[in-house]
Amino acid sequence: MSAKKREAADLSVLERERTSAGAETAGSAAIGPPQQWGMIYLLARIFYAMRQRSEDALRPHNLTPMQFTILDSLRRWNGLSSAELSRRFRVTPQTMGEMIGNLERRALIARVQDPANRRALRLSLTQEGGQILDNCEAAMEAIEAEMFEQMSPRDVEALRGRLRVLHDGLGLSFDS
DSSP: OOHHHHHHHHHHHHHHHHHHTOSOOHHHHHHOOGGGSOHHHHHHHHHHHHHHHHHHHHGGGTOOHHHHHHHHHHHHSTTOOHHHHHHHHTOOHHHHHHHHHHHHHTTSEEEEEETTEEEEEEEEEOHHHHHHHHHHHHHHHHHHHHHTTTSOHHHHHHHHHHHHHHHHHTTOOTTO
16 A cells, blocks of 8 residues: 555544544533644654653553663564663663673673673573563563553554654664
């Protein structure tokens, strides 16, 4: 489907949703319906709301969303280096080094010398890191379920597909 046809289909869906939602309340009319807001604005609002919910859910485990994602990445791709993580997260090696150091001091990750390159250190989850990640994943899954509870599974998968298109269009990769 061409970009113009996708855009027309998206606008058609949005128009149906707006008309089926009924009359707006007086308070929302002053701001206007979300469909009229810019996409970057909407994505930013969603990002900040989800970040706050994530921070709240991770706080009892003394983790930040970035630390949680580092642990999750190491579960998925065991043996990454600090340099590889810094590229994936688009942060400086120094920033990633500080985050890795904090997680290592808490015994959530371990650094092991790379047998193929004695100067490189590979990172892996410790047993304790895996346990805390399991606990945090349950909380994060609950947040995700709440976020999408008003959408059908089909709509959630369609959104996931569209987000992947945006992700790839920005030159991002799920492998990096």
